[in-house]
Amino acid sequence: MDKPSLPKGTRDFGPSQMAKRYFIIEKIRSVFQKYGFQPLETPAMENLETLTGKYGDEGDQLLFRILNSGDFLSEVDEANLVQRNLKYLSNRITEKGLRYDLTVPFARYVVMNRHEIALPFKRFQIQPVWRADRPQKGRYREFYQCDADVVGTDSLICEAEIILMIKEVFQSLGVESLGSKDSKEPYTIKVNHRGILSGLAELAGARENESALFVAIDKLDKIGEEKVKEELRSKGFGAASLETVFEILNFQGNTAAKIELLQQRFAQSEKGMKGVNEFSEVLELLKAYGVNEANVEFDISLARGLSYYTGCIFEVKINHVAIGSVSGGGRYDNLTQAFGSKERLSGVGISFGIDRIYDALEELQLFPREAQIASKVLVCHLDSNCLRHALGVVNMLRQNGIAAEVYPEEAKLKKQLEYANKKLVPYTIVLGSEEIASGQLALKNMQTGEQSNKAIQEIIELLK
Amino acid sequence: MDKPSLPKGTRDFGPSQMAKRYFIIEKIRSVFQKYGFQPLETPAMENLETLTGKYGDEGDQLLFRILNSGDFLSEVDEANLVQRNLKYLSNRITEKGLRYDLTVPFARYVVMNRHEIALPFKRFQIQPVWRADRPQKGRYREFYQCDADVVGTDSLICEAEIILMIKEVFQSLGVESLGSKDSKEPYTIKVNHRGILSGLAELAGARENESALFVAIDKLDKIGEEKVKEELRSKGFGAASLETVFEILNFQGNTAAKIELLQQRFAQSEKGMKGVNEFSEVLELLKAYGVNEANVEFDISLARGLSYYTGCIFEVKINHVAIGSVSGGGRYDNLTQAFGSKERLSGVGISFGIDRIYDALEELQLFPREAQIASKVLVCHLDSNCLRHALGVVNMLRQNGIAAEVYPEEAKLKKQLEYANKKLVPYTIVLGSEEIASGQLALKNMQTGEQSNKAIQEIIELLK
Numbered sequence: 038m039d040k041p042s043l044p045k046g047t048r049d050f051g052p053s054q055m056a057k058r059y060f061i062i063e064k065i066r067s068v069f070q071k072y073g074f075q076p077l078e079t080p081a082m083e084n085l086e087t088l089t090g091k092y093g094d095e096g097d098q099l100l101f102r103i104l105n106s107g108d109f110l111s112e113v114d115e116a117n118l119v120q121r122n123l124k125y126l127s128n129r130i131t132e133k134g135l136r137y138d139l140t141v142p143f144a145r146y147v148v149m150n151r152h153e154i155a156l157p158f159k160r161f162q163i164q165p166v167w168r169a170d171r172p173q174k175g176r177y178r179e180f181y182q183c184d185a186d187v188v189g190t191d192s193l194i195c196e197a198e199i200i201l202m203i204k205e206v207f208q209s210l211g212v213e214s215l216g217s218k219d220s221k222e223p224y225t226i227k228v229n230h231r232g233i234l235s236g237l238a239e240l241a242g243a244r245e246n247e248s249a250l251f252v253a254i255d256k257l258d259k260i261g262e263e264k265v266k267e268e269l270r271s272k273g274f275g276a277a278s279l280e281t282v283f284e285i286l287n288f289q290g291n292t293a294a295k296i297e298l299l300q301q302r303f304a305q306s307e308k309g310m311k312g313v314n315e316f317s318e319v320l321e322l323l324k325a326y327g328v329n330e331a332n333v334e335f336d337i338s339l340a341r342g343l344s345y346y347t348g349c350i351f352e353v354k355i356n357h358v359a360i361g362s363v364s365g366g367g368r369y370d371n372l373t374q375a376f377g378s379k380e381r382l383s384g385v386g387i388s389f390g391i392d393r394i395y396d397a398l399e400e401l402q403l404f405p406r407e408a409q410i411a412s413k414v415l416v417c418h419l420d421s422n423c424l425r426h427a428l429g430v431v432n433m434l435r436q437n438g439i440a441a442e443v444y445p446e447e448a449k450l451k452k453q454l455e456y457a458n459k460k461l462v463p464y465t466i467v468l469g470s471e472e473i474a475s476g477q478l479a480l481k482n483m484q485t486g487e488q489s490n491k492a493i494q495e496i497i498e499l500l501k
Numbered sequence: 502m503d504k505p506s507l508p509k510g511t512r513d514f515g516p517s518q519m520a521k522r523y524f525i526i527e528k529i530r531s532v533f534q535k536y537g538f539q540p541l542e543t544p545a546m547e548n549l550e551t552l553t554g555k556y557g558d559e560g561d562q563l564l565f566r567i568l569n570s571g572d573f574l575s576e577v578d579e580a581n582l583v584q585r586n587l588k589y590l591s592n593r594i595t596e597k598g599l600r601y602d603l604t605v606p607f608a609r610y611v612v613m614n615r616h617e618i619a620l621p622f623k624r625f626q627i628q629p630v631w632r633a634d635r636p637q638k639g640r641y642r643e644f645y646q647c648d649a650d651v652v653g654t655d656s657l658i659c660e661a662e663i664i665l666m667i668k669e670v671f672q673s674l675g676v677e678s679l680g681s682k683d684s685k686e687p688y689t690i691k692v693n694h695r696g697i698l699s700g701l702a703e704l705a706g707a708r709e710n711e712s713a714l715f716v717a718i719d720k721l722d723k724i725g726e727e728k729v730k731e732e733l734r735s736k737g738f739g740a741a742s743l744e745t746v747f748e749i750l751n752f753q754g755n756t757a758a759k760i761e762l763l764q765q766r767f768a769q770s771e772k773g774m775k776g777v778n779e780f781s782e783v784l785e786l787l788k789a790y791g792v793n794e795a796n797v798e799f800d801i802s803l804a805r806g807l808s809y810y811t812g813c814i815f816e817v818k819i820n821h822v823a824i825g826s827v828s829g830g831g832r833y834d835n836l837t838q839a840f841g842s843k844e845r846l847s848g849v850g851i852s853f854g855i856d857r858i859y860d861a862l863e864e865l866q867l868f869p870r871e872a873q874i875a876s877k878v879l880v881c882h883l884d885s886n887c888l889r890h891a892l893g894v895v896n897m898l899r900q901n902g903i904a905a906e907v908y909p910e911e912a913k914l915k916k917q918l919e920y921a922n923k924k925l926v927p928y929t930i931v932l933g934s935e936e937i938a939s940g941q942l943a944l945k946n947m948q949t950g951e952q953s954n955k956a957i958q959e960i961i962e963l964l965k
Contacts, residue, residue, distance in 0.1 A: 041551050044546050050542040051617075052540060073904065075520075075874050076514075077514065077516065078519060080512065082642075084507070104591065109591070110590070126574070130568070149505060149513075155924050159906075192910045197892075325893060328896065410534055412537040428791075429789060429790060431790075435536070440534055446621075446654055446656045455619075460539070
């Protein structure tokens with residue numbers, strides 16, 4: 038048969054990538070748990086009625102559908118089959134799909150388990166999702182999402198805690214330790230509020246057309262002010278409207294000055310005023326935690342696309358690399374509505390992009406040497422008798438909690454040391470008949486080449 | 502819309518199940534790593550040419566296939582469509598499937614990355630697999646496998662280390678601590694060797710029909726000796742053959758006596774002799790590690806179905822519960838052959854069944870109270886001023902590494918305490934204006950009800 042291959046857009050993660058991914062995931066998970074979030078896992082397959090209609094028409098197109106087992110044509114009628122009616126057929130021959138994100142399964146879980154759940158419900162979920170997107174650099178058909186959400190409370194304390202969690206994550210990943218460069222902090226948490234954008238739309242006389250404004254503003258980073266204005270003009274925004282909007286978007290000043298400006302301008306806009314006041318309250322709450330605003334930037338032009346957000350929105354950028362946002366989230370109004378639940382469950386969530394964080398840490402050389410998963414020591418041996426003796430040595434090391442291996446075959450020492458090097462094992466012990474007789478084992482540091490003879494107990498103390 | 506539901510045979514894992522699953526997985530993972538195994542993850546979807554033909558016809562039927570994106574009928578001709586040729590159609594409208602186990606993707610990975618891999622290659626892999634089986638109690642369509650394999654060496658040290666790993670796993674899960682009951686050890690590692698079964702077939706004059714013997718013996722546990730004999734008779738085994746086979750299978754004696762018996766009987770059987778000698782060597786190696794044979798049982802009737810094993814085979818049972826085997830594995834001869842690789846890569850592996858281990862630990866009440874993932878303390882508050890003050894308290898706790906939460910809304914104390922109870926949070930701190938003024942916070946142990954006033958520093962020392 039042909040050399041095997043992977044489906045396009047998918048990847049294997051070998052030992053060294055896995056070690057780095059564990060490093061990231063464990064740091065994030067431990068922050069989630071420190072803030073009281075609890076783990077949830079949902080199945081890879083969901084019923085299509087759970088998935089469809091939740092991600093727009095484009096999203097529905099990108100769902101991976103599972104062919105029904107057995108006679109998958111049994112529900113298909115002749116006419117539609119012969120006419121190759123794809124939409125009809127795909128709905129008859131498939132009833133399950135792979136999950137597209139973690140939010141919809143979370144909402145489904147909440148509705149199905151509403152009576153066992155303690156509200157506010159704080160869950161985190163770290164699992165792969167699948168999208169039949171056209172694969173390209175940095176975009177995969179299978180990738181992990183890493184989400185934390187609180188549902189069942191409107192309290193802005195949740196927004197403040199999301200900012201605190203983001204700070205702890207980038208601190209524990211070592212990003213904060215990079216310090217500022219070109220007067221830029223190592224990372225920035227951009228915050229805005231959908232109410233502020235609604236207020237802007239009202240000021241521009243476009244209350245009915247606010248989504249056009251959101252979509253256009255969202256592109257400022259990519260296409261620049263002129264092209265955004267052009268787009269808005271084509272959507273019916275007049276010169277005066279554009280001037281009002283861009284005067285505010287381009288306002289230079291610190292956070293306090295921006296808040297003051299908006300509070301003045303939004304005197305007549307209930308939504309806008311609510312937005313700026315909620316944002317301002319989140320900053321006050323941070324102070325009550327005893328945490329300063331470092332790394333937090335009030336970005337009035339942050340829009341986060343056409344998603345279901347209704348309150349504060351967040352986006353995180355690592356400034357010392359040319360990689361898009363590595364984390365994002367916000368408050369949404371009604372998580373479970375799509376599943377017919379009448380109870381209004383507001384929530385706020387944050388999602389970390391493992392793949393982009395991985396690329397950023399790699400580029401910034403932030404993975405510690407310990408972020409590799411290999412034995413601490415390889416026990417090598419010079420003949421069959423030494424090999425048998427090595428088994429007792431490796432067992433003693435393991436009994437003391439030290440990850441250890443013995444090269445499992447008689448082999449030239451060179452080959453054994455090559456194995457240690459290839460696996461990045463930091464120490465080797467070489468057992469010859471002399472060492473066995475004297476009880477002084479030869480310990481070698483594979484990085485420095487340094488070598489010394491030590492009793493096994495000494496070695497255990499050193500490597501523990 | 503209707504109340505949402507899950508596809509049959511799939512499950513959500515909520516916080517308390519997840520905590521217990523983490524407990525199991527972390528114990529197993531840490532044993533794997535201590536023995537020098539490194540992590541691998543492969544994609545959920547594989548090309549169908551990777552999957553089909555590897556699991557027999559029945560396995561091929563149980564693959565979940567992914568409908569191709571876009572115009573999935575474009576490769577389908579008129580005649581086959583109208584005739585509803587299911588086999589033809591399913592091969593034209595799908596090209597990917599969900600992985601069915603972790604071994605085939607591992608073999609595919611080894612072939613694709615042969616030149617970067619250090620042999621012997623020791624990998625572990627903990628991921629879900631999918632099978633379109635008829636769901637029933639204890640059998641799911643999505644379930645985790647948890648595998649460790651070494652490939653690229655024939656050394657029996659690997660077999661010995663698998664036994665050591667199994668022992669460490671059931672020790673660290675607390676199963677060993679249960680002690681013997683009804684003169685049965687808490688768990689048993691049954692070991693046999695395929696060569697011994699081949700030897701039996703030779704003694705029975707059924708060298709060409711050994712798989713019939715394996716399949717029948719495999720059922721001894723379930724259907725008993727008489728039915729197995731009946732099955733063998735129907736496959737052409739004569740009375741003398743059956744007597745020879747069952748005399749050996751029913752031989753009562755310790756391991757040394759069984760080995761002696763087999764060495765006598767296999768004087769003319771090369772395969773049988775190799776099998777018994779290899780098994781015996783594995784036991785010798787255990788001694789060289791300084792480990793005794795406790796929990797290891799030589800079971801000549803262990804067959805492990807019609808799988809690809811060629812050497813030692815293993816199966817683990819927890820004796821104090823009525824649950825089937827919780828772990829199994831063995832040596833196979835040629836991992837990568839199915840992918841056209843000419844290099845012979847022998848390997849040996851072990852697989853732990855997370856779902857069954859979960860059920861067993863639950864029944865044996867072996868999950869420690871700490872095997873839940875919740876905050877250690879909930880900070881409660883009596884009014885809005887106290888709530889604001891609580892934010893500083895919760896931040897101090899977290900800065901000291903203590904998982905802590907604040908109830909995020911003003912609410913009756915009763916409601917806050919209920920939240921703590923429902924989430925199994927073991928401690929609460931109640932902040933009133935008196936406590937704030939005095940600096941002596943009321944710490945309550947939610948299990949015992951015990952309550953005491955302490956300064957925040959004392960609380961931190963206590964909970965750390």
